[in-house]
Amino acid sequence: MPDLDTTLDIEDDEGKPTRRDFFVQAGVAACAVAAAGSGIVTLDYLKPKVLFEPPTTFVAGSPLDYSDGVVRFYKDNKAFVIGGPTGVYALSAVCTHLGCITRYKSDEKAIACPCHGSRYDLEGNVTHGPAPRPLPWLDITEDAAGNLVVDTGIVIARGKVFRP
């Protein structure tokens, strides 16, 4: 009885990979790529989606630095801290029209928006439109060292000044 080769794997005479080997390797590679892709998606799904925002509070120095008429602009925090006749208060520097950042005009003792020309007095009241609302007043507290801490995330009643 003749000796029959029962395998389906057919190699050529020079021992090169067969077409079957090629398809097996291509299938393994495709499965590896698919597994890696699903692993990356799964890890991304499991990673917490937390949005880290900068703190809303900042230290604005000693209350003694704010005598009547002193205006300090905190650009990074988009706020003004102002010394008034009865105490210190903070205003948001974000224009109530379309959100541009306002600037203090010391020569005019006014707050002006560079975008569309709105103007505010030093208490945040609109003196020239198109701003529809006054600038919000921001919460001020005092830390353990006696420095002012302004919270841009808390709007307080207008006219509520901080008295050291």
Ligand code: FES
């Ligand atoms: S954004 Fe300030 S006036 Fe328009």
